Amino acid sequence: xxxxxxxxxxxxxxxxDTEISLEAKTIAIISYITLIGLIIAFVMNNDKKADFSTxxxxxxxxxxxTGLALGVVGMIPILGWIASFLGTIALIYLWIMGLVNxxxxxxxxxxxxxxxxxxxxxxx
Numbered sequence: 024x025x026x027x028x029x030x031x032x033x034x035x036x037x038x039x040d041t042e043i044s045l046e047a048k049t050i051a052i053i054s055y056i057t058l059i060g061l062i063i064a065f066v067m068n069n070d071k072k073a074d075f076s077t078x079x080x081x082x083x084x085x086x087x088x089t090g091l092a093l094g095v096v097g098m099i100p101i102l103g104w105i106a107s108f109l110g111t112i113a114l115i116y117l118w119i120m121g122l123v124n125x126x127x128x129x130x131x132x133x134x135x136x137x138x139x140x141x142x143x144x145x146x147x
Contacts, residue, residue, distance in 0.1 A: 036145070045139070046071075046073070046075040046076075047068075047073035047074075047075040048075065048076075048125065048126075048128055050064045050067050050068050050073065050076035050079075050080075051064070051075060051076045051078075051079035051080070051125035052122065052125045052126060053067070054076070054079050054080045054082075054084075055083050055086075055095075055118060055121055055122040055125060056127070058087060061080065061083050061084060061087060064076065064079075064080050064083070065080055068080060070111055074130075075128070075130055077147070078130050078141075079121065079124070079130075080127045080147070081140055081141065081144040081147055082121050082124075082132065082133055082137060082140055082141075083121060084144060084147070085133075085136060085137075085139070085140030085143065085144065086114060086117050086118055086121060086133065086140075089110075089114060089117075089136065090102040090111075090114050093106075093107050093110040093111055094107070095116060096110070113135070115133070117133045117134065117135070117136065117137075118133075120133050121133045121137075
């Protein structure tokens with residue numbers, strides 16, 4: 024008797040695509056979790072270079088560098104503090120939107136600066 028438990032090739036390909044997609048999605052989500060998460064995601068993505076996870080790594084890198092710039096601006100008394108405070112609120116919004124896009128498997132730029140991040144980090 025022949026064992027017919029083998030899955031058809033089309034179903035095998037779909038399973039492989041789903042696994043790759045799940046891995047890329049996981050890497051994308053990790054990239055938004057602190058600077059250490061960004062570094063881990065970069066290293067994890069270095070082998071396979073999944074387009075989805077690379078995109079979100081670039082967005083998370085842009086958000087992180089924008090936060091660093093806001094920290095520098097925050098050193099300026101009064102006006103810098105105000106700008107840093109308002110910028111931090113906007114940055115939290117960008118971070119939440121980027122994380123939501125990664126969780127929902129959407130390759131969508133974060134509001135306001137996402138297109139610039141794509142342009143600035145296109146060589147990564």
